[in-house]
Amino acid sequence: MEDGNLKICTVCASNNNRSMESHKQLRDAGYDVKSFGTGSAVRLPGPSIDKPNVYEFGTPYENIYQDLMSQECRKMYESNGLIHMIDRNRHIKRAPEKWHSNSYAGKFDLVITCEERCFDSVLEDLMTRLCIKTKDNEVKQIVHIINVDIKDDNENAVIGGKGILKLVNMIHEFHNKSKNDRINKSYEDESSIILEDQMIRILAEWQKEHTHLPTLYSVAYY
Amino acid sequence: MASVSTNAIIEQLNQARNLAFSSKEAFPQVLRQVFQFVNNPDQKIQEWCAVFLRESFMTDESKISSSDKVDLAIDALDGLIVLANIEDTHILKNCIDTALVVFKLVFRYVAENDGCTQVWLKLNELKNSLTSKFQSTFPLPPSDTDEHDQFRNLDIKIELIKFIVLVIDYQSRTPNSSSFSLSHVNSNHSLIKQSIEAEAFGLLDVLLKVLTSDVMVTPLVTALLNHLSVIAKRKPQFITKIVAVVEQYSTETKLQSNYETVEQYKMSKKYVDRCLKVLINFMLKNQLVPSNYTNALNKKINLLVSRGEDIRKKNVLASSPEDSNIRKRKFEGFVNSSKKIKTNDYKSLYCLTEPDNELNNFDLSTLPQNILVSMTLSALNKASNNKLNKALDIIRDRCKYTLENFTPADTRVKKENDGADDEDDDDYYDYRTETEFTLPPPTELSFQEKKNHINVIIKNFFRLAEKDVSSYDEKQDLNGASSVSKELTKIAIKSWKNSSWFVILTRLASRGMRQIDTSKPLLKDDDTAESKDVVENEGISNLIRQAIFDYFLDDVHARVDFIIEWLNEEWYSEKVFNEDRIYEELKEKYLEEYEKKPLSTENIESKVQEELETHDIPTPIYNMWTGKVLDAIIPFLEPGDRKIFIRLLSDLPYLNKDLVSRIKSLLYDPGRSKIGFLSLQFLIMYRPPVKGACLEILGELSQSDQEDLKDEAIKLLKKYE
Numbered sequence: 036m037e038d039g040n041l042k043i044c045t046v047c048a049s050n051n052n053r054s055m056e057s058h059k060q061l062r063d064a065g066y067d068v069k070s071f072g073t074g075s076a077v078r079l080p081g082p083s084i085d086k087p088n089v090y091e092f093g094t095p096y097e098n099i100y101q102d103l104m105s106q107e108c109r110k111m112y113e114s115n116g117l118i119h120m121i122d123r124n125r126h127i128k129r130a131p132e133k134w135h136s137n138s139y140a141g142k143f144d145l146v147i148t149c150e151e152r153c154f155d156s157v158l159e160d161l162m163t164r165l166c167i168k169t170k171d172n173e174v175k176q177i178v179h180i181i182n183v184d185i186k187d188d189n190e191n192a193v194i195g196g197k198g199i200l201k202l203v204n205m206i207h208e209f210h211n212k213s214k215n216d217r218i219n220k221s222y223e224d225e226s227s228i229i230l231e232d233q234m235i236r237i238l239a240e241w242q243k244e245h246t247h248l249p250t251l252y253s254v255a256y257y
Numbered sequence: 258m259a260s261v262s263t264n265a266i267i268e269q270l271n272q273a274r275n276l277a278f279s280s281k282e283a284f285p286q287v288l289r290q291v292f293q294f295v296n297n298p299d300q301k302i303q304e305w306c307a308v309f310l311r312e313s314f315m316t317d318e319s320k321i322s323s324s325d326k327v328d329l330a331i332d333a334l335d336g337l338i339v340l341a342n343i344e345d346t347h348i349l350k351n352c353i354d355t356a357l358v359v360f361k362l363v364f365r366y367v368a369e370n371d372g373c374t375q376v377w378l379k380l381n382e383l384k385n386s387l388t389s390k391f392q393s394t395f396p397l398p399p400s401d402t403d404e405h406d407q408f409r410n411l412d413i414k415i416e417l418i419k420f421i422v423l424v425i426d427y428q429s430r431t432p433n434s435s436s437f438s439l440s441h442v443n444s445n446h447s448l449i450k451q452s453i454e455a456e457a458f459g460l461l462d463v464l465l466k467v468l469t470s471d472v473m474v475t476p477l478v479t480a481l482l483n484h485l486s487v488i489a490k491r492k493p494q495f496i497t498k499i500v501a502v503v504e505q506y507s508t509e510t511k512l513q514s515n516y517e518t519v520e521q522y523k524m525s526k527k528y529v530d531r532c533l534k535v536l537i538n539f540m541l542k543n544q545l546v547p548s549n550y551t552n553a554l555n556k557k558i559n560l561l562v563s564r565g566e567d568i569r570k571k572n573v574l575a576s577s578p579e580d581s582n583i584r585k586r587k588f589e590g591f592v593n594s595s596k597k598i599k600t601n602d603y604k605s606l607y608c609l610t611e612p613d614n615e616l617n618n619f620d621l622s623t624l625p626q627n628i629l630v631s632m633t634l635s636a637l638n639k640a641s642n643n644k645l646n647k648a649l650d651i652i653r654d655r656c657k658y659t660l661e662n663f664t665p666a667d668t669r670v671k672k673e674n675d676g677a678d679d680e681d682d683d684d685y686y687d688y689r690t691e692t693e694f695t696l697p698p699p700t701e702l703s704f705q706e707k708k709n710h711i712n713v714i715i716k717n718f719f720r721l722a723e724k725d726v727s728s729y730d731e732k733q734d735l736n737g738a739s740s741v742s743k744e745l746t747k748i749a750i751k752s753w754k755n756s757s758w759f760v761i762l763t764r765l766a767s768r769g770m771r772q773i774d775t776s777k778p779l780l781k782d783d784d785t786a787e788s789k790d791v792v793e794n795e796g797i798s799n800l801i802r803q804a805i806f807d808y809f810l811d812d813v814h815a816r817v818d819f820i821i822e823w824l825n826e827e828w829y830s831e832k833v834f835n836e837d838r839i840y841e842e843l844k845e846k847y848l849e850e851y852e853k854k855p856l857s858t859e860n861i862e863s864k865v866q867e868e869l870e871t872h873d874i875p876t877p878i879y880n881m882w883t884g885k886v887l888d889a890i891i892p893f894l895e896p897g898d899r900k901i902f903i904r905l906l907s908d909l910p911y912l913n914k915d916l917v918s919r920i921k922s923l924l925y926d927p928g929r930s931k932i933g934f935l936s937l938q939f940l941i942m943y944r945p946p947v948k949g950a951c952l953e954i955l956g957e958l959s960q961s962d963q964e965d966l967k968d969e970a971i972k973l974l975k976k977y978e
Contacts, residue, residue: 151565154531155538158483159538162486163539166491172314174358177415177416223595223596224397225346226408226409231412238524239574242574249568250524252475252528253480253482253528254476255480256480256484
């Protein structure tokens with residue numbers, strides 16, 4: 036983040052609804068964004084609550100789309116927005132990705148989870164990664180993990196996505212302003228341009244406008 | 258802006274970098290060349306080096322071979338020690354990351370190569386330099402309070418946690434693990450002693466202070482909780498310590514900091530609770546927790562989960578009855594600790610309270626001095642040394658800021674404009690205690706210039722004579738009592754009257770210009786010329802006297818009172834002055850005698866007084882001007898001027914034979930001889946000292962060939978002899 040743009044990823048359970056909605060919004064706003072799921076598998080609504088559609092992470096959205104379209108309850112999936120969602124997703128990226136095996140995706144400055152469970156999962160996974168014997172040349176970097184709690188339905192995913200975009204914009208603006216202020220030395224206390232020093236203030240400022248989106252936050256190493 | 262040479266050097270360095278990344282063989286050589294640039298005084302070049310070092314050590318085998326990297330790591334130590342102390346966040350961050358790689362490589366090298374003392378010492382120097390920065394605000398300057406500093410410079414502190422955890426990991430044993438630790442060091446190693454684990458334990462204490470602080474610095478606390486997982490996992494010897502602190506940790510007991518809002522505090526509580534829960538969960542899941550703590554930690558988890566669930570359902574920012582339990586940390590800082598001032602005045606220089614506070618407008622100078630003194634003393638007594646120092650530091654920084662932000666050129670322009678309004682500001686910017694300002698000595702006036710000036714002064718005095726100032730009198734009488742101090746009323750002129758100018762002018766002539774001529778004693782006949790100063794001053798006095806004299810001549814009849822006043826002043830001042838001179842000369846004479854014969858002389862003072870009485874005090878100036886006055890008035894006297902002339906003679910303070918003799922010309926004038934005889938008669942009767950002189954004149958006249966004179970003189974002689 037020092038020299039380049041923010042590298043962001045969004046995380047929900049199945050990498051289909053909430054993380055993908057915000058993935059789209061952030062991507063459309065021009066951010067460098069990826070998305071993941073922390074669940075053990077991709078779980079989508081099925082014909083009934085006890086019969087969900089379960090796919091392996093990595094199954095292309097296209098395949099999921101075709102599979103759902105071929106099912107008897109296709110009409111139901113169309114009416115509850117499931118088809119629409121998968122259709123959107125297949126135009127964003129190839130397949131849902133699992134957080135725990137995302138080392139290929141590089142590192143992020145900002146990880147935004149959409150559910151407290153996912154937040155815990157990300158933190159726990161990063162702790163585990165910290166404890167693994169690493170190569171000599173590997174250096175951990177700082178990552179900000181923010182949870183924005185979003186209910187898992189279409190409408191809330193959109194609202195939540197907007198909230199996340201706003202938050203990312205605020206952090207991005209702070210980052211850019213700090214960069215300029217550092218060059219021009221136009222600060223009284225350098226602390227005022229350090230993101231880590233100002234993060235809680237930014238979150239509180241955002242939270243005031245988004246009281247319906249409860250947050251969690253942690254600095255982690257990655 | 259970077260200078261041309263800086264840009265040129267960076268351009269060269271970039272070329273070297275490209276070479277390094279394109280050739281595995283050239284990389285070590287390029288890197289060693291770059292080490293030399295670390296000491297370049299230009300911070301831009303140092304920054305380039307820091308970035309390149311990080312980049313280089315983070316490369317894999319494809320760029321630098323493992324063996325080369327170890328050698329390079331050893332060679333990099335000096336450069337890293339330099340970079341670690343440069344006050345720049347970006348350089349320090351890159352330096353920490355590089356140190357993370359270098360520390361591992363060099364520590365293992367030392368472990369395998371016992372005896373390389375120099376390398377070990379350097380590694381320790383780098384380690385101590387970095388670990389010691391965790392509890393400071395480096396590279397930021399400290400603020401006015403420790404509390405504020407806990408919340409500042411978090412990015413570097415979070416980076417440093419990585420390095421400190423690595424040091425703890427390497428400097429303590431890890432049982433049953435393939436990853437390197439103190440367990441892998443030969444127990445007889447001469448440099449890396451097994452006791453080094455104590456240092457690791459100490460560093461863990463330093464880290465855990467983040468959790469035992471009375472406030473929550475959320476980014477730092479959460480970062481530490483996450484990184485503690487490594488120590489918890491690898492170091493069973495430290496687990497009890499960690500678990501004890503974690504179990505004790507309660508966001509409920511933390512105070513709200515003065516540097517966070519209630520909202521931030523409430524959000525922080527929620528955040529820290531959650532991260533604490535994740536760490537405890539991690540430890541329990543991985544069976545790291547000693548059995549005696551398992552129950553306590555399980556309880557803690559349940560508490561944290563239910564508290565989390567509770568708050569999740571509510572709006573965390575909404576006020577709740579529990580808000581009243583929030584206690585704020587005691588404020589030890591200054592509300593206005595800004596090191597820059599917005600307006601350039603003393604008020605904002607010294608203001609440490611809220612700038613908008615109404616109290617700042619209270620003018621303390623209206624209080625009596627004794628109250629101010631006791632207030633100041635008790636305030637200074639109450640203030641702690643530390644706080645007073647911090648306050649002075651802030652004010653010093655503000656001064657520095659102001660001085661740095663006003664170029665000398667600006668100040669100079671201001672000086673030239675030197676308006677009354679700018680005066681204070683100028684003093685403020687320009688003030689240097691070592692500068693002394695002196696006025697140039699006034700150029701000495703020549704005698705001619707002095708004469709010119711005194712002529713102007715005289716003219717002004719006579720202009721005053723023409724003015725009717727009686728109207729001013731009333732005003733001054735009304736205001737006089739209150740506005741003029743009592744000291745002033747003791748002098749000759751209490752309020753300005755029509756005649757006041759004359760008093761001042763005559764005194765200027767008589768006393769104002771008089772100077773003792775030490776070179777010419779009065780008591781000795783001495784032909785030496787008077788000193789130049791005395792002559793010149795007398796010349797100026799005579800200018801005034803001549804002016805007064807001329808003024809008199811303009812209207813002899815009306816201005817005789819002025820003449821009497823002037824000549825009285827002349828005589829009195831001259832007599833007192835000369836009497837004093839004779840007294841001093843006599844005293845000196847007797848003192849000399851006393852020195853020669855101490856026993857023969859008794860009371861010097863009485864002897865001086867005795868002899869002083871025997872001396873006539875000369876008044877040559879008075880005599881000369883009185884003569885001139887008499888010579889001037891006598892020719893113009895008319896028969897009716899009897900009263901005026903007698904009045905003059907009676908009021909003149911001193912007469913002698915010479916002066917009296919000037920009356921003779923009157924006596925010889927048939928028309929006015931009556932006035933002459935009356936004058937002589939008057940003097941004989943009322944001025945005994947000149948009675949002899951008068952009788953002499955009468956005697957002379959009695960021998961005269963003018964019959965009428967002769968008769969009158971004989972008649973008077975008979976009467977008074």
